[in-house]
Amino acid sequence: MSDNHHAPDDDEGHTGPIKNPRQLLLAVVFAFVIPIFVIVGIVQYVTSGDISANSELYSETAVMGRIQKVGRIELGGGSHALKSGEEVFKAQCTTCHSAGLLGAPKFGDAAAWAPRIKTGYEALLNSAIKGKNAMTPQGGGAFDMVEIGRAVVYMANAAGAKFEEPKAPAAPAAAASAVK
Numbered sequence: 001m002s003d004n005h006h007a008p009d010d011d012e013g014h015t016g017p018i019k020n021p022r023q024l025l026l027a028v029v030f031a032f033v034i035p036i037f038v039i040v041g042i043v044q045y046v047t048s049g050d051i052s053a054n055s056e057l058y059s060e061t062a063v064m065g066r067i068q069k070v071g072r073i074e075l076g077g078g079s080h081a082l083k084s085g086e087e088v089f090k091a092q093c094t095t096c097h098s099a100g101l102l103g104a105p106k107f108g109d110a111a112a113w114a115p116r117i118k119t120g121y122e123a124l125l126n127s128a129i130k131g132k133n134a135m136t137p138q139g140g141g142a143f144d145m146v147e148i149g150r151a152v153v154y155m156a157n158a159a160g161a162k163f164e165e166p167k168a169p170a171a172p173a174a175a176a177s178a179v180k
């Protein structure tokens, strides 16, 4: 008789801690979701170790370099930014001097340049800076005097002159002392 009473209790004991579908669902969720969080946590821990080890990649200058603005304006135009004679020629002078427009002496035309070269570098530079007849000042450009000088030397030398290229002002301090 006592056996008959205990039989149902024993059956319940065999089902374990999961007694209904809701508990089963919870068990499944915990069995899959918690390990995922653990794995994510481990990965984050490992990679954060990498970041501090890669100090060069994440140094302040490296990061600033990566997040700096795209455009940048440099005022004053340091001497390092001066164009070469060839660059100025290609940017400005070629318009007239390659084809001989408006009676301009052609690039590389020794016969056209010879009488002008005889007047000397200073005279040619002066014409290039202030303009001459059909040539507007600087040929219409807006260059540094050194750049215009280089362009004059570039053109004149290509037509037989042996002018020396003007040097860029060495340093602001030197320029200031020259003014005194």
Ligand code: HEC
Binding pocket: 088, 089, 092, 093, 094, 095, 096, 097, 101, 102, 103, 104, 105, 116, 123, 124, 125, 127, 128, 132, 133, 134, 135, 136, 138, 139, 140, 141, 148, 151, 152, 155
């Ligand atoms: C708009 C056309 C034009 C452009 C651009 C131009 N030139 Fe000229 N250039 C002339 C003409 C025209 C002459 C001839 C002027 C004359 O002797 O009547 C000339 C002459 C010259 C001479 C000889 C001046 C002399 O005293 O005999 C030099 C040097 C010269 N150009 C340099 C330059 C340089 C450097 C540039 C570029 C920065 C330049 N030119 C751009 C038209 C131009």
